[in-house]
Amino acid sequence: MSAPAVVTKSARSRRIWYGLQTGDEVAHLVTFLFAACILLLTAFLVWELWVQSAESRAKFGFHFLFTSNWDPVSGDFGALPFIYGTVVTSVVALIISIPLGVGAAIFLAELAPPRLSSACTFLVELLAAIPSVIYGLLALFTLIPLMRSYGEPFLKKTLGFLPFFDGPAYGVGYLSAGMILAVMTFPFVIAISRESLMEVPRDQREAALALGATRWEATFLVVLPYARLGILGSIFLGLARALGETMAVTMVIGNDPAIHASLLAPGYTIASVIANEFAEAGSSLHTSALIEMGLVLFFVTIVVNALARLLVLATSRKGTAQSS
Amino acid sequence: MNRLIFRKIVNGVMLFLTALCTLATVSVLFLILGYLVYNGGKSIDWNFLTKLPLPPGEVGGGMANAIVGSATMVGLAALIGLPVGFLGGIYLAEFGGKTFAFAVRYMADLLNGVPSIVIGIFAWGIAVKPMHGYSALAGAFALSLMLIPISLRTTEQFLLTVPRSLREGALALGAPKWRVISSVVVPAAMRGILTGMILGVARVAGECAPLLFTALNNNFWARRLTEPTAALPIMIYRRAIAPYDDWHRQAWAAGLVLIAMVLVTNIAARYLLSRGISVQKG
Numbered sequence: 001m002s003a004p005a006v007v008t009k010s011a012r013s014r015r016i017w018y019g020l021q022t023g024d025e026v027a028h029l030v031t032f033l034f035a036a037c038i039l040l041l042t043a044f045l046v047w048e049l050w051v052q053s054a055e056s057r058a059k060f061g062f063h064f065l066f067t068s069n070w071d072p073v074s075g076d077f078g079a080l081p082f083i084y085g086t087v088v089t090s091v092v093a094l095i096i097s098i099p100l101g102v103g104a105a106i107f108l109a110e111l112a113p114p115r116l117s118s119a120c121t122f123l124v125e126l127l128a129a130i131p132s133v134i135y136g137l138l139a140l141f142t143l144i145p146l147m148r149s150y151g152e153p154f155l156k157k158t159l160g161f162l163p164f165f166d167g168p169a170y171g172v173g174y175l176s177a178g179m180i181l182a183v184m185t186f187p188f189v190i191a192i193s194r195e196s197l198m199e200v201p202r203d204q205r206e207a208a209l210a211l212g213a214t215r216w217e218a219t220f221l222v223v224l225p226y227a228r229l230g231i232l233g234s235i236f237l238g239l240a241r242a243l244g245e246t247m248a249v250t251m252v253i254g255n256d257p258a259i260h261a262s263l264l265a266p267g268y269t270i271a272s273v274i275a276n277e278f279a280e281a282g283s284s285l286h287t288s289a290l291i292e293m294g295l296v297l298f299f300v301t302i303v304v305n306a307l308a309r310l311l312v313l314a315t316s317r318k319g320t321a322q323s324s
Numbered sequence: 325m326n327r328l329i330f331r332k333i334v335n336g337v338m339l340f341l342t343a344l345c346t347l348a349t350v351s352v353l354f355l356i357l358g359y360l361v362y363n364g365g366k367s368i369d370w371n372f373l374t375k376l377p378l379p380p381g382e383v384g385g386g387m388a389n390a391i392v393g394s395a396t397m398v399g400l401a402a403l404i405g406l407p408v409g410f411l412g413g414i415y416l417a418e419f420g421g422k423t424f425a426f427a428v429r430y431m432a433d434l435l436n437g438v439p440s441i442v443i444g445i446f447a448w449g450i451a452v453k454p455m456h457g458y459s460a461l462a463g464a465f466a467l468s469l470m471l472i473p474i475s476l477r478t479t480e481q482f483l484l485t486v487p488r489s490l491r492e493g494a495l496a497l498g499a500p501k502w503r504v505i506s507s508v509v510v511p512a513a514m515r516g517i518l519t520g521m522i523l524g525v526a527r528v529a530g531e532c533a534p535l536l537f538t539a540l541n542n543n544f545w546a547r548r549l550t551e552p553t554a555a556l557p558i559m560i561y562r563r564a565i566a567p568y569d570d571w572h573r574q575a576w577a578a579g580l581v582l583i584a585m586v587l588v589t590n591i592a593a594r595y596l597l598s599r600g601i602s603v604q605k606g
Contacts (some may be wrong), residue, residue, distance in 0.1 A: 016582070021358045022500035022501075022502070022503075022505075023502050024500050024502055025418075025501055026502070027501065027502035030411065030412070031411045031412065031414045031418070031419060032415050032419065033417035034411035034412040034427070035408075035411075035412035035413075035416060035420070035425075035476075035508070037408055037412060038412060038428050038431050038432050038472065038473065038476065039431055040371075040427060040437060041472070042431050042434070042435055042437065044446075045435075045442075045443075045446045045573070047447065047448045048445075048446050048450065049442070049445065052445075052449050069474075070384045071527070090363060100344070100345050100348060100349060101344070101345075101349070103341060103342040103344075103345030104342065104345040104346040104348075104349050104531075107339075107342035107343050107345060107346045108340045108346060111339060111342065111343070111344075112346070119351065120346055120350055123350050123353050124349060124350065124353075126353060126587065126590060126591075127352065127353045127356075129523075129526065129527060129530075129586055129587070129590050130356065130471045130530075130532025130583065130586065131529075131531065131532070131557060131582060131583075131586060132530070132531075132532065132533070133530065133532040133557045133560050133561050133579075133582075134356070134560070134563065134579050134582065134583055135356075136564065137560055137564050137575055137576070137579050138356055138359060138360065138566055140565070141363075141564075141572070142359060170463065172479035178562045179477055181550050183352055184370065186349055187349075190349065209574070214331050214332060214334070214335035215335055215339060216334060216335040216338040216339055217331065217335070220338070227420070227482075232443070237437075240437050241437075243439070244437075244438070244439025244440070244441065244442070245439070246439065246440060246441045246532075246533035247532045247557070247561060250561075251561070251564065251565060255426050271395070271439055271441045271533070273445075274441050274445065275441055275533060275536055278444075278448070278536070278537045279408075279537040279540060289332055290445075291445055291449075294441065294442045295399060297441075298438060298439070298444060301435075301437060301439055302434055302438070305434055305437035306430075306434060309430065309433050311435075312448075
């Protein structure tokens, strides 16, 4: 199928003519249109969010992102408490899921026998397949009561001098939401970290072991740095999921549109305020403000996702280049 | 010598910790499943599968309309989303150039990562607002938007695993390219593609956020596709956050039905796929 460097006009038209006769050009065109659908849909999505949020953007401008009033009755909207809640819950989720996820990925890629490793990976993938609303259901009836009667009082007793663990133990709040998000993000961290660890060439490990390193030293000082981009990518993917996660968070965050320093306090996230208020929004300004928050969420997750994909892409290219 | 012992201890402790991490993550799955089966099993009964929901306060009733509603919307979404993604995937794998195919691939991955609630807003703007009403169609549209990138990427991925020699053999016999694709390449990759699509449909069936303000909810049978429609995930959400014990019981039962469906499709699809690969090898 290698085309000559200079294709004469007649040769090209002959090829197209041949293609039309056999149907190849038609198949090409049809599938091309469907592939282009993705680009069109994405463009349309951005345009739609932009246009629908026009009212709110015109009224509040950039202040929308930095004010913390949320009053649907008087028509005053500021997104700060929701942005804050989204960031805080995601950070809590990452603090829990990074060590757990990377640790498990190390075990699965470096230590576990292949059968155990693939069995565990399968189970972790199942964890990723559980719908978000099921996580919410379980968290609401198990995690919240446990946190209220044991977890949070314990944290207050031991770490209560920190501003993060202050105030009454409601059970619902940033911490519980972050914990449930951690469970929802670590399948991503594990799966992709494991893949990038497995792409590290064998020689690297063997060289370190031959120099007298222990298994852990070889892993920590040689294999992990080699796979760092992929691991970082997996963390970004997890972060993107945590930022946009809706149902589970909505059920445990406590729905309080205010900013609290304490992780035990109830809060709100962008996704959950949209979930809660969108269908019942009274004024077009309210709807428009919610859509503007959707726009913010969209851009943030797109950027985080794009970064993650680039990082994962970079490592897998490097890995395959080395192994071939 | 001391130094060596210290290093060995660190080695042992850290390796043990990684094993513990794995144990913790995997045990979460079993905790979730166990608790759900325990609570859901207590709550599920024949009425749940065949009756309509009752008003708050009354004990009993079921979610037959939500089960049917979910099936309708997921089915419609599959009808729209899977073919679009499938044909797009064929383009990427068989015709795609460099820049454009890369752009499509990257966009599909990004679209896959867009929060489902944002997809819901988009679907609301297109299918609810202009029509002045929540409907099953709008819900199905939202779900199909989530299926397109999944279907596109799996199709492409599995088409690319088909060996070059198969394509060349068919081309050498004089078949035009579209014939090669439709009767050689696609059938060879069909098992993988179907698996990926089934997994995608299972994932979408559990989605709640995009349906919240497209399909809304309904306590009765939806007679037409243009009416608000109940779906299992929404029912779980609404029942779980309400303050009635009997509703909580129903939420658990609905959770059990949903998770059973998702897990059975997942396990079955993966089993099929693994068998398919070993058959092709042997």
